[in-house]
Amino acid sequence: MRPITYSRATDPQSAVATVSADPTSDYLAGGTTEIDLLRQYVLQPRRLVDINALPLAGIESTPEGGLRIGATTRMSDAAAAPEVRERFPMLSEALEKGASPQLRHMASLGGNLLQRVRCSYFRDPLAPCNKREPDSGCSALTGHSRDHAVLGTSEHCIAAHPSDAAVALTALDASVHTLGPGGERTYPLDDFFLLPGDSPHREHPMAHGELITAVEVPPTPVARRSLYLKVRDRASYEFALVSVAAALSVVDGRIADIRVALGGAATKPWRARRVEDFLVGEVAERRAFAQAAQVELAEARPTPMNAFKVELAQRALVRALGTLAEGTGLEDGSPA
Amino acid sequence: MSADDQALTRRGTVLEERGPGPVRVALPVNGTEHAVEIEPRVSLLDALREHLQLTGAKKGCDQGTCGACTVWVDGRRVLSCLTLAVACEGREVTTIEGLAEDGALHGMQQAFIAEDAFQCGYCTPGQIMSAVALLEEGRTGDEEIKEGMSGNLCRCAAYPNIRAAVRSVRDRA
Numbered sequence: 001m002r003p004i005t006y007s008r009a010t011d012p013q014s015a016v017a018t019v020s021a022d023p024t025s026d027y028l029a030g031g032t033t034e035i036d037l038l039r040q041y042v043l044q045p046r047r048l049v050d051i052n053a054l055p056l057a058g059i060e061s062t063p064e065g066g067l068r069i070g071a072t073t074r075m076s077d078a079a080a081a082p083e084v085r086e087r088f089p090m091l092s093e094a095l096e097k098g099a100s101p102q103l104r105h106m107a108s109l110g111g112n113l114l115q116r117v118r119c120s121y122f123r124d125p126l127a128p129c130n131k132r133e134p135d136s137g138c139s140a141l142t143g144h145s146r147d148h149a150v151l152g153t154s155e156h157c158i159a160a161h162p163s164d165a166a167v168a169l170t171a172l173d174a175s176v177h178t179l180g181p182g183g184e185r186t187y188p189l190d191d192f193f194l195l196p197g198d199s200p201h202r203e204h205p206m207a208h209g210e211l212i213t214a215v216e217v218p219p220t221p222v223a224r225r226s227l228y229l230k231v232r233d234r235a236s237y238e239f240a241l242v243s244v245a246a247a248l249s250v251v252d253g254r255i256a257d258i259r260v261a262l263g264g265a266a267t268k269p270w271r272a273r274r275v276e277d278f279l280v281g282e283v284a285e286r287r288a289f290a291q292a293a294q295v296e297l298a299e300a301r302p303t304p305m306n307a308f309k310v311e312l313a314q315r316a317l318v319r320a321l322g323t324l325a326e327g328t329g330l331e332d333g334s335p336a
Numbered sequence: 337m338s339a340d341d342q343a344l345t346r347r348g349t350v351l352e353e354r355g356p357g358p359v360r361v362a363l364p365v366n367g368t369e370h371a372v373e374i375e376p377r378v379s380l381l382d383a384l385r386e387h388l389q390l391t392g393a394k395k396g397c398d399q400g401t402c403g404a405c406t407v408w409v410d411g412r413r414v415l416s417c418l419t420l421a422v423a424c425e426g427r428e429v430t431t432i433e434g435l436a437e438d439g440a441l442h443g444m445q446q447a448f449i450a451e452d453a454f455q456c457g458y459c460t461p462g463q464i465m466s467a468v469a470l471l472e473e474g475r476t477g478d479e480e481i482k483e484g485m486s487g488n489l490c491r492c493a494a495y496p497n498i499r500a501a502v503r504s505v506r507d508r509a
């Protein structure tokens with residue numbers, strides 16, 4: 001591991017001033033991505049600015065009935081918070097199904113959104129990778145791609161976005177609040193994560209040194225009946241092959257409101273708007289769910305190694321929506 | 337701190353930088369305050385093992401995937417391989433060496449022996465630090481024990497006996 005210097009930030013303004021002024025510096029939150037990748041020589045900051053002493057942890061209800069979750073709130077604390085569990089079960093479940101208990105005590109929500117892809121070529125500083133080193137090529141296109149994305153890919157990068165929490169937050173229309181040298185900004189989550197296109201090294205629109213201060217989840221009554229389904233190679237402590245964050249409200253047998261996002265299968269947390277558009281007003285039944293899932297995956301571009309994800313994603317969508325529909329007894333969509 | 341350093345830590349100004357060479361770090365471990373001279377890049381795991389000769393916490397993967405390095409920071413189980421020692425200043429670190437009281441093994445340590453919950457023993461300090469914390473977190477159902485111990489891998493696959501040890505401590509409580 002390369003030598004680094006360390007600074008502990010005591011107020012957000014100084015943290016932003018320090019990192020903004022120094023392109024060789026990075027923020028340090030839980031360190032579960034940053035230290036890992038520093039040790040692999042994938043990230044090469046010269047200086048780390050520790051933001052854990054900043055007053056950015058905690059969960060507050062907003063006047064409108066949503067939540068504002070501070071950037072350094074730990075995954076375990078956010079998952080266990082009663083207001084998250086009651087109002088946004090899909091978010092609590094997504095957090096709880098990520099990583100391990102030890103990692104969830106360390107990892108922050110802000111860091112979770114900015115975690116880096118698990119593509120083995122990205123993690124290997126000797127392998128060509130457009131995300132790590134622009135214009136060096138994408139090794140996964142012709143190499144091992146079983147874990148890679150089938151949606152939102154480009155000929156420059158097919159790495160899947162690894163975060164579980166971001167999938168639930170995308171389904172919930174959450175937004176990211178930041179502080180930069182120029183002041184505060186807010187990004188809707190769907191605009192925050194960028195598709196790889198021809199610049200896979202650009203993953204979000206923030207400037208260097210811009211600090212995530214909080215994630216805001218708007219009031220979303222339909223989310224009271226929601227879930228996060230995570231399909232993976234082992235039962236726990238594993239990234240998703242495919243995951244689904246879904247919320248459903250059924251009134252008189254018909255779908256009144258629906259939120260769906262896909263994880264593990266796409267290059268960014270994937271809002272399944274085609275599923276949503278297809279299903280609003282439809283009868284909540286398996287056949288409709290399967291048709292909607294097929295529409296969403298119609299544009300999938302799999303490799304021979306990850307072609308199974310196209311079918312798996314559809315089945316996961318049907319299972320998630322079917323589970324939620326069963327709970328409604330198909331006639332009353334009011335929250336349980 | 338000199339007047340210059342203080343000016344550097346005023347609101348909105350650039351922060352003081354420590355390192356990259358060795359810096360003096362005050363590390364409270366198992367109730368005793370230690371002072372170590374380490375570079376900021378040194379992990380908590382290496383500081384414990386190489387500088388304080390507390391070799392209970394083990395290095396399995398050094399990348400957060402195995403749990404052999406599990407210790408507590410401020411009472412919460414964390415991975416010491418992905419934690420910087422310098423970031424633990426002012427926080428209380430507890431390792432497996434701090435678990436016994438007055439020479440008597442902790443109940444979880446006794447249960448691991450009674451249930452034959454290890455073979456080579458390499459993962460055991462991490463398993464035990466994780467297991468004690470798990471019960472303190474209130475995750476006491478059989479399924480919760482299974483899921484809550486999933487962050488600690490065991491190459492010898494002693495899992496059934498590890499779970500039996502954790503359950504036996506739960507049932508005694």
Ligand SMILES: Cc1cc2nc3c(=O)[nH]c(=O)nc-3n(C[C@H](O)[C@H](O)[C@H](O)COP(=O)(O)OP(=O)(O)OC[C@H]3O[C@@H](n4cnc5c(N)ncnc54)[C@H](O)[C@@H]3O)c2cc1C
Pocket residue numbers: 026027028029030031032033034035036051071072097098099100103106107108109110111112113114115162163164165210211212213237238239240399400401
């Ligand atoms: C073995 C293992 C398994 C895992 N499994 C899963 C899983 O199943 N699901 C899942 O979702 N995740 C998983 N993760 C990833 C883990 O959730 C992330 O590493 C973690 O959430 C990152 O948060 P952190 O606070 O540790 O971030 P750090 O590592 O401290 O930071 C990550 C990045 O974000 C930047 N940063 C951090 N906070 C801010 C901020 N407030 N503003 C601006 N920049 C910031 C840092 O500079 C750094 O570049 C796993 C990780 C490991 C090691």
Ligand code: FES
Pocket residue numbers: 394395396397398399400401402403404405406415416417418
């Ligand atoms: S050594 Fe820390 S998790 Fe493996």
Ligand code: FES
Pocket residue numbers: 453454455456457458459460489490491492493494
């Ligand atoms: S006892 Fe050998 S690794 Fe667990």
